[in-house]
Amino acid sequence: MDLPTFSPEDVISFLLVLLRVGTLIMLMPVLGHRLVPGPVKIGLIGLMSLLLYPIVRTSLPQVPSSPELLIVLATQEILIAAMLAMLAQLIFSAAQFAGQIMSYQMGLAIANVFDPASSAQIAVVGQFAAVLAMLVWVSVGAHNTFLMSLVDSFYLMPIGHPWHINAWDALNDAAANMFVLALRMVAPMLLLLFFLYVALGLLARAVPQIQVFFVSFPLTVALGFLSFALAIPMIISLMHDSFLGLSWQVPNLLRALAGS
Numbered sequence: 001m002d003l004p005t006f007s008p009e010d011v012i013s014f015l016l017v018l019l020r021v022g023t024l025i026m027l028m029p030v031l032g033h034r035l036v037p038g039p040v041k042i043g044l045i046g047l048m049s050l051l052l053y054p055i056v057r058t059s060l061p062q063v064p065s066s067p068e069l070l071i072v073l074a075t076q077e078i079l080i081a082a083m084l085a086m087l088a089q090l091i092f093s094a095a096q097f098a099g100q101i102m103s104y105q106m107g108l109a110i111a112n113v114f115d116p117a118s119s120a121q122i123a124v125v126g127q128f129a130a131v132l133a134m135l136v137w138v139s140v141g142a143h144n145t146f147l148m149s150l151v152d153s154f155y156l157m158p159i160g161h162p163w164h165i166n167a168w169d170a171l172n173d174a175a176a177n178m179f180v181l182a183l184r185m186v187a188p189m190l191l192l193l194f195f196l197y198v199a200l201g202l203l204a205r206a207v208p209q210i211q212v213f214f215v216s217f218p219l220t221v222a223l224g225f226l227s228f229a230l231a232i233p234m235i236i237s238l239m240h241d242s243f244l245g246l247s248w249q250v251p252n253l254l255r256a257l258a259g260s
Helices: 008-027 038-059 067-106 124-139 142-156 166-206 212-244 246-258
Strands: 112-115 120-123
Touching: 008 038, 008 067, 008 142, 038 142, 067 120, 067 124, 067 142, 067 166, 067 212, 067 246, 120 124, 124 142, 124 212, 142 212, 142 246, 166 212, 166 246, 212 246
Parallel strands: none
Antiparallel strands: 112 120
16 A cells, blocks of 8 residues: 655645644643643644644645745744734733732732743732633633634635734734723722722821721731632633633634734
């Protein structure tokens, strides 16, 4: 039995598919986390590329012979996958940003822990919110949505298709929604702590003998943790809706990139 032969064009086309798949998996939440072993990522990237290539082979354009055009195509594939992964990372950033605000308002800005994902020191509440976002991500099956969108991306935004300016508007809207989502998560705590600070200010004005600074710290920490615990169901619901919204945000971004 003769072994199948592959032309140089087939190899280059497969490498372009590998670039889009590999970049998306490396930057995608949870699967692209630094704690996931490298061999697991490499094996998943290779397996996904081998499974996808026969499916999307008919939609691939003719490979250009110019090295300069090949470099442009490779760069374009990396950027497309990075944009798709950024849509999900923005939701994780919103959760972590909300946790940072909570820690600062509670007086726990100094209580930081090491985050292996970003190699930086972040607040304890922010780390908890990031872990909570990972659990919600897996529970709603958002990783499956991304992998399915990866297949559709080769049809909605084929390799070598020119970009459209509408894509930047879609990315700007996603970045703006990150801050809106973070404020919605932290709003209950900010409201309660605002009334607490107002009450402490009035108390300090009415009774100057009371050391409000020493009284306020345990109160803000206790009320902050209490409000955060009560707001966890709401935070999970917001994350759940945001991750489910990726099922239409990702195709919309691809259509905006393609100008359709």
